[in-house]
Amino acid sequence: MSKSPSKSSQAEAGSAAELSFEQALAELEKIVARMEGGQLSLEEALVSHKRGLELAKQCQARLEKAQQQVRILEGEVLKPLAAAGAADGSSDD
Numbered sequence: 001m002s003k004s005p006s007k008s009s010q011a012e013a014g015s016a017a018e019l020s021f022e023q024a025l026a027e028l029e030k031i032v033a034r035m036e037g038g039q040l041s042l043e044e045a046l047v048s049h050k051r052g053l054e055l056a057k058q059c060q061a062r063l064e065k066a067q068q069q070v071r072i073l074e075g076e077v078l079k080p081l082a083a084a085g086a087a088d089g090s091s092d093d
């Protein structure tokens with residue numbers, strides 16, 4: 001029941017919520033590589049899978065938040081500027 005590799009990787013990475021998007025994604029990629037490489041025992045694979053799910057959920061939440069911010073910016077800034085640009089363009093005729 002060797003848990004030390006999975007515990008050490010969790011301890012060094014900390015909570016998924018504390019990581020930046022890039023850090024969480026990098027850790028998730030490492031987990032996937034280890035799991036695909038068949039280097040983990042069943043117990044370690046289960047712990048890694050759980051950690052991977054946490055990281056994936058955190059990444060997804062951050063992406064959704066970023067998409068929402070883009071939608072807000074497009075609605076409040078980019079679209080009115082495009083309309084103003086079109087009005088400026090028609091006055092140049």
